[in-house]
Amino acid sequence: MKRSGFAATALWILAWTMAACGGSDASGEPSQGAVATGDSPQAAPEAKESADHGLGKLKCPAKIRTQTKGPDIIGLKLGMSRDEAVNIVRCHADDAYIEFEDRWFEPRGFNMHETTLEKQAFVALSGETSACDYSSFDRMQRCGAGGRQWDHVSEKIKVATPGIPGGETVVGVWRTQTFKEGETPAVDSVIAALTKKYGRFQVRQVDHVNNNLWSDRIELAWVRDADDTPLSEADPALGACARNVRARVDEGQVWRDGCGLTIAATLLAPRTNPAVVGEFSVGMMNQGALYAYQEALQLQLDDIETKRRANELEKAQSSDVDL
Template structure:
């Protein structure tokens, strides 16, 4: 069987932090100059709610999304699914949490020739954080603490209990981009961790009979894979080892015309009690649809560029300067 496959080259976007540094005060006749300057300057501090409200803009909730057609695989994560427009998907993501803020991801995407056009190849979403002034000493202390945690192989954690984050990959002609994959990570609230078994049962209740379930180290993994005609792939299918997805929002996705919808889930237990779940990752990708969208976009951009060059030639025939011989 001939397989056409493209891999998404994704880069993990870094978090940006506004940093401040202490400066020594200067004594003046009216008292301490440093204290006076601080009192005169307005504070930039803001709560997470204020930061989110300023960044989110208009959000239309609840999301008016059509349900899955009878007999078709379930393809959404909290109402966000492949096929949504960029704007619809971003709105649906923000509807899943009042503190979630969407950020375009221009540093990760598929390696295609855009012919100079700007494509929105995806966005991430995270909880807004309070904006708090940090001294140079505090920043250094945080960096040292993070470095020490990495050196001790501390548990991976870039979020707090109760928070979630998303990544949605999109593709299409400029202004017409649609979601082709969706991934979400949810950290359960402290002291309210569900059992690993109950999380797995909830996944099976939503997505149905799984193609595969296995344990990779401490992580419990489930996969639902379908061919392009919507038929569940089983162990006897030649596509069993080929059609895979990515549950981690920080991972890349592969696209194949031979695979249909793929849902992947990781249930990660609490370090102190493996019977309880610490966080959940779920990802869904429409491989055949995404592959077609990528192919159509590449061809559309190429045709647009060819028309641009042809137009330049036509204009040259009317306005070009004649050579001086």
């Protein structure tokens, strides 16, 4: 069991992308009044340009060359390249601020040798911002991503894209939406939308939180085994596999060999009305495939180092020694 990077072999990607749990094959925007679960629209969206944000101009919808199967979250699928995932997010929310992270897997779990891994994950924020106020230390502390004060984060997306340079691949997707008062969807509507997209869930757990913000926390999970077969509710592995993958963007993730594709959803109901959803999150990983992917990363790092040393030795042997 390991914590949060990398791109793998063709067999690994094939095994991952063959995982199927319902869902659409294309990205799309939710219909008016519906929860944004990433269902595909019936008609192709009109072409538009996303914001630049230093990433270059992009015409939408984003072009996807990687052939992947299985479920999606706003069009993001496991097995896509990092660049494809970034473009999908930019087209989904053209005003999003995108920030890259240079680590996702725990570095202590690898011998990196002389290789530097960069842009192993990215986070996209959408919402309402204002200029940072540096007039006091307290106000300065409110300054956040992009050098802006985030007054309301309506959507936060995180995509894990670890891999050697040029081989960064999507291995996990998480999305959290936060709704303002008066814009909250009904709990029943959110669950119905999730069921329509991913099929019947195997796990449903309701915890009565009763803190200052939330009344109830509803956890749903869709879990498959390593052979891509849905786990039965009587399977003793179901609970352990379901608990590993957390839906919220900012929560830690673990995975284990033997568990397959896992989708998790978390609905937080506000104290003011437990029948509506104040925060909604959905996350997705293929646990067993990710376990193998992590091992493949070390093999690729070792291979890069072996070639580097061989090249260095070849140059050294051709050099004259001045004594």
